[in-house]
Amino acid sequence: MSKEQTRRVLPRSFYTRLDATVIARELLGKVIVTSSEEGETAGIIVETEAYMGPDDLACHAHSNRITPRNKTMYDIGGTSYVYICYGMHNLFNAVTGEEGMGHAVLIRAVEPLLNETLMVSRRRKEKISPxxxxxxxxxxxxxxxxKEWNGLDLTDPKSPIIIVDGSLDREFGRIDEGPRVGMSHHTKNCGNFPWRFKYADNKWTSKPDKVSYDW
DNA sequence: CGAATGATCGGCT
DNA sequence: GCCGATCATTCGA
Structure with a gap:
Protein backbone atom coordinates (compact mmCIF):
# COMPACT_ATOMS: atom_id res chain seq x y z
CA MET A 1 0.00 0.00 0.00
CA SER A 2 1.24 3.45 -0.84
CA LYS A 3 2.10 6.12 1.71
CA GLU A 4 -0.77 8.15 0.40
CA GLN A 5 -3.25 5.35 1.08
CA THR A 6 -1.78 4.72 4.52
CA ARG A 7 -2.57 8.29 5.46
CA ARG A 8 -6.20 7.62 4.67
CA VAL A 9 -6.77 4.82 7.20
CA LEU A 10 -10.10 5.49 8.89
CA PRO A 11 -9.39 6.89 12.37
CA ARG A 12 -10.66 5.59 15.70
CA SER A 13 -13.19 8.42 15.83
CA PHE A 14 -14.92 7.04 12.74
CA TYR A 15 -15.82 3.85 14.60
CA THR A 16 -16.55 5.00 18.15
CA ARG A 17 -19.63 7.00 17.20
CA LEU A 18 -23.24 5.92 17.57
CA ASP A 19 -24.88 4.20 16.18
CA ALA A 20 -23.84 1.19 14.13
CA THR A 21 -26.42 1.85 11.42
CA VAL A 22 -24.80 5.22 10.70
CA ILE A 23 -21.39 3.62 10.45
CA ALA A 24 -22.72 0.71 8.37
CA ARG A 25 -24.06 3.24 5.88
CA GLU A 26 -20.85 5.28 5.83
CA LEU A 27 -18.65 2.22 5.38
CA LEU A 28 -20.17 1.80 1.91
CA GLY A 29 -17.58 3.04 -0.59
CA LYS A 30 -14.68 2.61 1.85
CA VAL A 31 -11.88 0.17 1.02
CA ILE A 32 -10.67 -2.95 2.87
CA VAL A 33 -6.95 -3.54 2.31
CA THR A 34 -5.35 -6.84 3.36
CA SER A 35 -1.74 -7.96 3.20
CA SER A 36 -0.22 -11.40 3.61
CA GLU A 37 2.73 -13.36 2.28
CA GLU A 38 0.63 -14.06 -0.81
CA GLY A 39 0.33 -10.36 -1.57
CA GLU A 40 -1.91 -7.37 -1.09
CA THR A 41 -5.59 -7.32 -2.01
CA ALA A 42 -8.31 -4.71 -1.68
CA GLY A 43 -12.05 -4.38 -2.19
CA ILE A 44 -14.61 -1.58 -2.08
CA ILE A 45 -17.32 -2.20 0.53
CA VAL A 46 -20.69 -2.32 -1.28
CA GLU A 47 -22.91 -4.05 1.31
CA THR A 48 -23.05 -4.03 5.13
CA GLU A 49 -25.27 -4.95 8.06
CA ALA A 50 -25.43 -3.40 11.54
CA TYR A 51 -25.60 -5.50 14.71
CA MET A 52 -26.31 -3.61 17.88
CA GLY A 53 -25.52 -4.99 21.24
CA PRO A 54 -27.74 -6.19 24.04
CA ASP A 55 -31.14 -5.31 22.61
CA ASP A 56 -30.60 -6.91 19.20
CA LEU A 57 -31.64 -10.56 19.40
CA ALA A 58 -29.74 -11.37 16.21
CA CYS A 59 -26.50 -9.96 17.59
CA HIS A 60 -23.94 -12.22 19.24
CA ALA A 61 -23.79 -9.63 22.03
CA HIS A 62 -27.51 -9.72 22.80
CA SER A 63 -28.37 -9.61 26.49
CA ASN A 64 -24.77 -8.62 27.14
CA ARG A 65 -23.68 -12.21 27.10
CA ILE A 66 -19.94 -12.72 26.85
CA THR A 67 -18.38 -15.92 25.49
CA PRO A 68 -14.89 -16.75 24.23
CA ARG A 69 -16.12 -16.26 20.67
CA ASN A 70 -17.87 -12.91 21.00
CA LYS A 71 -15.70 -11.11 23.51
CA THR A 72 -13.85 -9.04 20.91
CA MET A 73 -17.22 -7.60 19.94
CA TYR A 74 -17.03 -5.67 23.20
CA ASP A 75 -13.67 -4.12 22.32
CA ILE A 76 -13.38 -0.51 21.25
CA GLY A 77 -14.68 0.53 17.82
CA GLY A 78 -12.14 -0.08 15.06
CA THR A 79 -11.31 -3.62 16.17
CA SER A 80 -11.82 -6.59 13.82
CA TYR A 81 -14.32 -9.27 14.84
CA VAL A 82 -13.91 -12.44 12.78
CA TYR A 83 -15.76 -15.64 13.60
CA ILE A 84 -16.52 -18.97 11.97
CA CYS A 85 -20.04 -19.44 10.64
CA TYR A 86 -21.53 -22.82 9.68
CA GLY A 87 -18.28 -24.42 10.68
CA MET A 88 -16.40 -23.23 7.60
CA HIS A 89 -16.89 -19.59 6.70
CA ASN A 90 -14.95 -16.69 8.19
CA LEU A 91 -17.24 -13.67 8.64
CA PHE A 92 -15.62 -10.24 9.04
CA ASN A 93 -17.04 -7.41 11.15
CA ALA A 94 -15.77 -4.00 12.21
CA VAL A 95 -16.53 -3.40 15.90
CA THR A 96 -18.19 -0.01 16.49
CA GLY A 97 -19.01 2.15 19.49
CA GLU A 98 -17.12 2.47 22.74
CA GLU A 99 -15.57 -0.41 24.62
CA GLY A 100 -18.18 -2.64 26.23
CA MET A 101 -21.06 -1.82 23.87
CA GLY A 102 -21.02 -4.92 21.71
CA HIS A 103 -21.87 -3.23 18.43
CA ALA A 104 -20.45 -4.23 15.04
CA VAL A 105 -20.91 -3.94 11.29
CA LEU A 106 -20.81 -7.10 9.16
CA ILE A 107 -19.26 -6.67 5.71
CA ARG A 108 -21.43 -8.65 3.28
CA ALA A 109 -19.90 -7.84 -0.13
CA VAL A 110 -17.03 -5.97 -1.75
CA GLU A 111 -16.15 -4.92 -5.29
CA PRO A 112 -12.61 -6.10 -6.15
CA LEU A 113 -10.19 -3.19 -6.41
CA LEU A 114 -6.66 -4.57 -6.22
CA ASN A 115 -5.05 -7.89 -7.23
CA GLU A 116 -8.04 -9.64 -8.77
CA THR A 117 -5.71 -12.45 -9.80
CA LEU A 118 -4.92 -13.40 -6.20
CA MET A 119 -8.56 -13.10 -5.14
CA VAL A 120 -9.70 -15.35 -7.98
CA SER A 121 -7.08 -17.93 -7.14
CA ARG A 122 -7.92 -17.93 -3.41
CA ARG A 123 -11.53 -18.64 -4.43
CA ARG A 124 -10.33 -21.48 -6.67
CA LYS A 125 -12.05 -19.99 -9.69
CA GLU A 126 -10.86 -19.22 -13.20
CA LYS A 127 -11.94 -15.67 -13.81
CA ILE A 128 -13.15 -12.54 -12.09
CA SER A 129 -16.91 -12.23 -11.53
CA PRO A 130 -19.25 -11.22 -8.70
CA LYS A 147 -10.26 -15.99 12.40
CA GLU A 148 -6.56 -15.55 13.16
CA TRP A 149 -7.22 -11.90 12.36
CA ASN A 150 -9.86 -11.60 15.08
CA GLY A 151 -9.16 -8.73 17.48
CA LEU A 152 -6.81 -6.71 15.23
CA ASP A 153 -6.70 -2.91 15.14
CA LEU A 154 -8.25 -1.75 11.86
CA THR A 155 -6.93 1.78 12.42
CA ASP A 156 -3.26 0.77 12.62
CA PRO A 157 -1.51 1.05 9.22
CA LYS A 158 0.73 -1.85 10.26
CA SER A 159 -2.21 -4.26 10.64
CA PRO A 160 -2.63 -6.92 7.93
CA ILE A 161 -6.20 -5.71 7.55
CA ILE A 162 -7.21 -2.06 7.54
CA ILE A 163 -10.05 0.03 6.15
CA VAL A 164 -9.16 3.20 4.25
CA ASP A 165 -11.08 6.07 2.77
CA GLY A 166 -10.28 5.24 -0.81
CA SER A 167 -11.18 8.75 -1.94
CA LEU A 168 -12.45 7.04 -5.05
CA ASP A 169 -13.49 9.28 -7.91
CA ARG A 170 -16.69 7.33 -8.33
CA GLU A 171 -20.42 7.84 -8.07
CA PHE A 172 -22.02 4.85 -6.33
CA GLY A 173 -25.63 6.00 -6.53
CA ARG A 174 -28.59 5.18 -4.35
CA ILE A 175 -28.34 3.13 -1.15
CA ASP A 176 -30.97 0.46 -0.43
CA GLU A 177 -31.98 -0.34 3.14
CA GLY A 178 -33.72 -3.55 4.10
CA PRO A 179 -33.95 -6.40 6.59
CA ARG A 180 -30.78 -8.30 7.35
CA VAL A 181 -30.09 -11.64 5.70
CA GLY A 182 -30.53 -14.94 7.55
CA MET A 183 -33.01 -13.65 10.12
CA SER A 184 -35.80 -16.17 9.45
CA HIS A 185 -35.70 -17.55 12.99
CA HIS A 186 -35.72 -14.06 14.51
CA THR A 187 -39.21 -13.07 13.38
CA LYS A 188 -40.03 -11.85 16.91
CA ASN A 189 -38.77 -8.29 16.54
CA CYS A 190 -35.22 -7.66 15.42
CA GLY A 191 -35.65 -9.83 12.33
CA ASN A 192 -37.20 -7.08 10.26
CA PHE A 193 -35.07 -4.16 11.40
CA PRO A 194 -33.89 -2.40 8.21
CA TRP A 195 -30.24 -2.66 9.13
CA ARG A 196 -28.86 -3.96 5.85
CA PHE A 197 -27.32 -1.39 3.52
CA LYS A 198 -26.23 -1.85 -0.08
CA TYR A 199 -25.75 0.09 -3.27
CA ALA A 200 -28.91 -0.31 -5.33
CA ASP A 201 -27.15 -0.37 -8.69
CA ASN A 202 -23.93 -2.26 -7.96
CA LYS A 203 -23.55 -5.75 -9.41
CA TRP A 204 -21.06 -6.86 -6.73
CA THR A 205 -23.65 -7.02 -3.92
CA SER A 206 -24.80 -10.33 -2.45
CA LYS A 207 -27.89 -12.47 -2.79
CA PRO A 208 -30.67 -12.18 -1.96
CA ASP A 209 -30.42 -9.00 -3.96
CA LYS A 210 -34.05 -8.10 -3.38
CA VAL A 211 -34.78 -5.84 -0.44
CA SER A 212 -38.16 -6.93 0.83
CA TYR A 213 -40.42 -6.76 3.84
CA ASP A 214 -42.84 -9.47 2.68
CA TRP A 215 -42.78 -11.43 5.92
C1' DC B 1 -19.97 -34.82 27.53
C1' DG B 2 -23.72 -34.96 23.85
C1' DA B 3 -26.96 -32.33 21.14
C1' DA B 4 -28.34 -28.42 18.74
C1' DT B 5 -27.43 -24.52 16.08
C1' DG B 6 -26.02 -21.37 12.66
C1' DA B 7 -24.89 -13.26 10.42
C1' DT B 8 -23.28 -19.47 4.42
C1' DC B 9 -22.18 -21.66 0.15
C1' DG B 10 -22.42 -24.51 -3.84
C1' DG B 11 -24.50 -28.10 -6.28
C1' DC B 12 -28.53 -30.01 -8.13
C1' DT B 13 -33.59 -30.11 -9.82
C1' DG C 1 -35.94 -23.17 -5.16
C1' DC C 2 -34.25 -26.86 -2.22
C1' DC C 3 -30.87 -29.37 0.36
C1' DG C 4 -26.69 -31.18 2.32
C1' DA C 5 -21.93 -30.07 3.78
C1' DT C 6 -19.31 -29.26 7.83
C1' DC C 7 -17.59 -27.97 12.42
C1' DA C 8 -16.73 -24.16 15.87
C1' DT C 9 -19.37 -22.77 19.40
C1' DT C 10 -22.82 -22.78 22.92
C1' DC C 11 -25.75 -24.70 26.23
C1' DG C 12 -27.69 -28.00 29.24
C1' DA C 13 -27.20 -32.36 31.93
Whole structure:
Protein backbone atom coordinates (compact mmCIF):
# COMPACT_ATOMS: atom_id res chain seq x y z
CA MET A 1 0.00 0.00 0.00
CA SER A 2 1.24 3.45 -0.84
CA LYS A 3 2.10 6.12 1.71
CA GLU A 4 -0.77 8.15 0.40
CA GLN A 5 -3.25 5.35 1.08
CA THR A 6 -1.78 4.72 4.52
CA ARG A 7 -2.57 8.29 5.46
CA ARG A 8 -6.20 7.62 4.67
CA VAL A 9 -6.77 4.82 7.20
CA LEU A 10 -10.10 5.49 8.89
CA PRO A 11 -9.39 6.89 12.37
CA ARG A 12 -10.66 5.59 15.70
CA SER A 13 -13.19 8.42 15.83
CA PHE A 14 -14.92 7.04 12.74
CA TYR A 15 -15.82 3.85 14.60
CA THR A 16 -16.55 5.00 18.15
CA ARG A 17 -19.63 7.00 17.20
CA LEU A 18 -23.24 5.92 17.57
CA ASP A 19 -24.88 4.20 16.18
CA ALA A 20 -23.84 1.19 14.13
CA THR A 21 -26.42 1.85 11.42
CA VAL A 22 -24.80 5.22 10.70
CA ILE A 23 -21.39 3.62 10.45
CA ALA A 24 -22.72 0.71 8.37
CA ARG A 25 -24.06 3.24 5.88
CA GLU A 26 -20.85 5.28 5.83
CA LEU A 27 -18.65 2.22 5.38
CA LEU A 28 -20.17 1.80 1.91
CA GLY A 29 -17.58 3.04 -0.59
CA LYS A 30 -14.68 2.61 1.85
CA VAL A 31 -11.88 0.17 1.02
CA ILE A 32 -10.67 -2.95 2.87
CA VAL A 33 -6.95 -3.54 2.31
CA THR A 34 -5.35 -6.84 3.36
CA SER A 35 -1.74 -7.96 3.20
CA SER A 36 -0.22 -11.40 3.61
CA GLU A 37 2.73 -13.36 2.28
CA GLU A 38 0.63 -14.06 -0.81
CA GLY A 39 0.33 -10.36 -1.57
CA GLU A 40 -1.91 -7.37 -1.09
CA THR A 41 -5.59 -7.32 -2.01
CA ALA A 42 -8.31 -4.71 -1.68
CA GLY A 43 -12.05 -4.38 -2.19
CA ILE A 44 -14.61 -1.58 -2.08
CA ILE A 45 -17.32 -2.20 0.53
CA VAL A 46 -20.69 -2.32 -1.28
CA GLU A 47 -22.91 -4.05 1.31
CA THR A 48 -23.05 -4.03 5.13
CA GLU A 49 -25.27 -4.95 8.06
CA ALA A 50 -25.43 -3.40 11.54
CA TYR A 51 -25.60 -5.50 14.71
CA MET A 52 -26.31 -3.61 17.88
CA GLY A 53 -25.52 -4.99 21.24
CA PRO A 54 -27.74 -6.19 24.04
CA ASP A 55 -31.14 -5.31 22.61
CA ASP A 56 -30.60 -6.91 19.20
CA LEU A 57 -31.64 -10.56 19.40
CA ALA A 58 -29.74 -11.37 16.21
CA CYS A 59 -26.50 -9.96 17.59
CA HIS A 60 -23.94 -12.22 19.24
CA ALA A 61 -23.79 -9.63 22.03
CA HIS A 62 -27.51 -9.72 22.80
CA SER A 63 -28.37 -9.61 26.49
CA ASN A 64 -24.77 -8.62 27.14
CA ARG A 65 -23.68 -12.21 27.10
CA ILE A 66 -19.94 -12.72 26.85
CA THR A 67 -18.38 -15.92 25.49
CA PRO A 68 -14.89 -16.75 24.23
CA ARG A 69 -16.12 -16.26 20.67
CA ASN A 70 -17.87 -12.91 21.00
CA LYS A 71 -15.70 -11.11 23.51
CA THR A 72 -13.85 -9.04 20.91
CA MET A 73 -17.22 -7.60 19.94
CA TYR A 74 -17.03 -5.67 23.20
CA ASP A 75 -13.67 -4.12 22.32
CA ILE A 76 -13.38 -0.51 21.25
CA GLY A 77 -14.68 0.53 17.82
CA GLY A 78 -12.14 -0.08 15.06
CA THR A 79 -11.31 -3.62 16.17
CA SER A 80 -11.82 -6.59 13.82
CA TYR A 81 -14.32 -9.27 14.84
CA VAL A 82 -13.91 -12.44 12.78
CA TYR A 83 -15.76 -15.64 13.60
CA ILE A 84 -16.52 -18.97 11.97
CA CYS A 85 -20.04 -19.44 10.64
CA TYR A 86 -21.53 -22.82 9.68
CA GLY A 87 -18.28 -24.42 10.68
CA MET A 88 -16.40 -23.23 7.60
CA HIS A 89 -16.89 -19.59 6.70
CA ASN A 90 -14.95 -16.69 8.19
CA LEU A 91 -17.24 -13.67 8.64
CA PHE A 92 -15.62 -10.24 9.04
CA ASN A 93 -17.04 -7.41 11.15
CA ALA A 94 -15.77 -4.00 12.21
CA VAL A 95 -16.53 -3.40 15.90
CA THR A 96 -18.19 -0.01 16.49
CA GLY A 97 -19.01 2.15 19.49
CA GLU A 98 -17.12 2.47 22.74
CA GLU A 99 -15.57 -0.41 24.62
CA GLY A 100 -18.18 -2.64 26.23
CA MET A 101 -21.06 -1.82 23.87
CA GLY A 102 -21.02 -4.92 21.71
CA HIS A 103 -21.87 -3.23 18.43
CA ALA A 104 -20.45 -4.23 15.04
CA VAL A 105 -20.91 -3.94 11.29
CA LEU A 106 -20.81 -7.10 9.16
CA ILE A 107 -19.26 -6.67 5.71
CA ARG A 108 -21.43 -8.65 3.28
CA ALA A 109 -19.90 -7.84 -0.13
CA VAL A 110 -17.03 -5.97 -1.75
CA GLU A 111 -16.15 -4.92 -5.29
CA PRO A 112 -12.61 -6.10 -6.15
CA LEU A 113 -10.19 -3.19 -6.41
CA LEU A 114 -6.66 -4.57 -6.22
CA ASN A 115 -5.05 -7.89 -7.23
CA GLU A 116 -8.04 -9.64 -8.77
CA THR A 117 -5.71 -12.45 -9.80
CA LEU A 118 -4.92 -13.40 -6.20
CA MET A 119 -8.56 -13.10 -5.14
CA VAL A 120 -9.70 -15.35 -7.98
CA SER A 121 -7.08 -17.93 -7.14
CA ARG A 122 -7.92 -17.93 -3.41
CA ARG A 123 -11.53 -18.64 -4.43
CA ARG A 124 -10.33 -21.48 -6.67
CA LYS A 125 -12.05 -19.99 -9.69
CA GLU A 126 -10.86 -19.22 -13.20
CA LYS A 127 -11.94 -15.67 -13.81
CA ILE A 128 -13.15 -12.54 -12.09
CA SER A 129 -16.91 -12.23 -11.53
CA PRO A 130 -19.25 -11.22 -8.70
CA UNK A 131 -19.20 -14.77 -7.24
CA UNK A 132 -15.64 -14.05 -6.09
CA UNK A 133 -16.71 -11.54 -3.41
CA UNK A 134 -20.54 -11.25 -3.25
CA UNK A 135 -21.08 -12.81 0.17
CA UNK A 136 -19.59 -12.48 3.65
CA UNK A 137 -17.87 -15.87 3.52
CA UNK A 138 -16.72 -15.39 -0.06
CA UNK A 139 -15.08 -12.00 0.45
CA UNK A 140 -13.17 -13.32 3.44
CA UNK A 141 -11.73 -16.12 1.33
CA UNK A 142 -10.90 -13.72 -1.49
CA UNK A 143 -9.22 -11.21 0.82
CA UNK A 144 -7.45 -13.88 2.87
CA UNK A 145 -9.32 -13.07 6.10
CA UNK A 146 -9.35 -15.84 8.73
CA LYS A 147 -10.26 -15.99 12.40
CA GLU A 148 -6.56 -15.55 13.16
CA TRP A 149 -7.22 -11.90 12.36
CA ASN A 150 -9.86 -11.60 15.08
CA GLY A 151 -9.16 -8.73 17.48
CA LEU A 152 -6.81 -6.71 15.23
CA ASP A 153 -6.70 -2.91 15.14
CA LEU A 154 -8.25 -1.75 11.86
CA THR A 155 -6.93 1.78 12.42
CA ASP A 156 -3.26 0.77 12.62
CA PRO A 157 -1.51 1.05 9.22
CA LYS A 158 0.73 -1.85 10.26
CA SER A 159 -2.21 -4.26 10.64
CA PRO A 160 -2.63 -6.92 7.93
CA ILE A 161 -6.20 -5.71 7.55
CA ILE A 162 -7.21 -2.06 7.54
CA ILE A 163 -10.05 0.03 6.15
CA VAL A 164 -9.16 3.20 4.25
CA ASP A 165 -11.08 6.07 2.77
CA GLY A 166 -10.28 5.24 -0.81
CA SER A 167 -11.18 8.75 -1.94
CA LEU A 168 -12.45 7.04 -5.05
CA ASP A 169 -13.49 9.28 -7.91
CA ARG A 170 -16.69 7.33 -8.33
CA GLU A 171 -20.42 7.84 -8.07
CA PHE A 172 -22.02 4.85 -6.33
CA GLY A 173 -25.63 6.00 -6.53
CA ARG A 174 -28.59 5.18 -4.35
CA ILE A 175 -28.34 3.13 -1.15
CA ASP A 176 -30.97 0.46 -0.43
CA GLU A 177 -31.98 -0.34 3.14
CA GLY A 178 -33.72 -3.55 4.10
CA PRO A 179 -33.95 -6.40 6.59
CA ARG A 180 -30.78 -8.30 7.35
CA VAL A 181 -30.09 -11.64 5.70
CA GLY A 182 -30.53 -14.94 7.55
CA MET A 183 -33.01 -13.65 10.12
CA SER A 184 -35.80 -16.17 9.45
CA HIS A 185 -35.70 -17.55 12.99
CA HIS A 186 -35.72 -14.06 14.51
CA THR A 187 -39.21 -13.07 13.38
CA LYS A 188 -40.03 -11.85 16.91
CA ASN A 189 -38.77 -8.29 16.54
CA CYS A 190 -35.22 -7.66 15.42
CA GLY A 191 -35.65 -9.83 12.33
CA ASN A 192 -37.20 -7.08 10.26
CA PHE A 193 -35.07 -4.16 11.40
CA PRO A 194 -33.89 -2.40 8.21
CA TRP A 195 -30.24 -2.66 9.13
CA ARG A 196 -28.86 -3.96 5.85
CA PHE A 197 -27.32 -1.39 3.52
CA LYS A 198 -26.23 -1.85 -0.08
CA TYR A 199 -25.75 0.09 -3.27
CA ALA A 200 -28.91 -0.31 -5.33
CA ASP A 201 -27.15 -0.37 -8.69
CA ASN A 202 -23.93 -2.26 -7.96
CA LYS A 203 -23.55 -5.75 -9.41
CA TRP A 204 -21.06 -6.86 -6.73
CA THR A 205 -23.65 -7.02 -3.92
CA SER A 206 -24.80 -10.33 -2.45
CA LYS A 207 -27.89 -12.47 -2.79
CA PRO A 208 -30.67 -12.18 -1.96
CA ASP A 209 -30.42 -9.00 -3.96
CA LYS A 210 -34.05 -8.10 -3.38
CA VAL A 211 -34.78 -5.84 -0.44
CA SER A 212 -38.16 -6.93 0.83
CA TYR A 213 -40.42 -6.76 3.84
CA ASP A 214 -42.84 -9.47 2.68
CA TRP A 215 -42.78 -11.43 5.92
C1' DC B 1 -19.97 -34.82 27.53
C1' DG B 2 -23.72 -34.96 23.85
C1' DA B 3 -26.96 -32.33 21.14
C1' DA B 4 -28.34 -28.42 18.74
C1' DT B 5 -27.43 -24.52 16.08
C1' DG B 6 -26.02 -21.37 12.66
C1' DA B 7 -24.89 -13.26 10.42
C1' DT B 8 -23.28 -19.47 4.42
C1' DC B 9 -22.18 -21.66 0.15
C1' DG B 10 -22.42 -24.51 -3.84
C1' DG B 11 -24.50 -28.10 -6.28
C1' DC B 12 -28.53 -30.01 -8.13
C1' DT B 13 -33.59 -30.11 -9.82
C1' DG C 1 -35.94 -23.17 -5.16
C1' DC C 2 -34.25 -26.86 -2.22
C1' DC C 3 -30.87 -29.37 0.36
C1' DG C 4 -26.69 -31.18 2.32
C1' DA C 5 -21.93 -30.07 3.78
C1' DT C 6 -19.31 -29.26 7.83
C1' DC C 7 -17.59 -27.97 12.42
C1' DA C 8 -16.73 -24.16 15.87
C1' DT C 9 -19.37 -22.77 19.40
C1' DT C 10 -22.82 -22.78 22.92
C1' DC C 11 -25.75 -24.70 26.23
C1' DG C 12 -27.69 -28.00 29.24
C1' DA C 13 -27.20 -32.36 31.93
Missing amino acids: VITNGPGKLSTALGIT
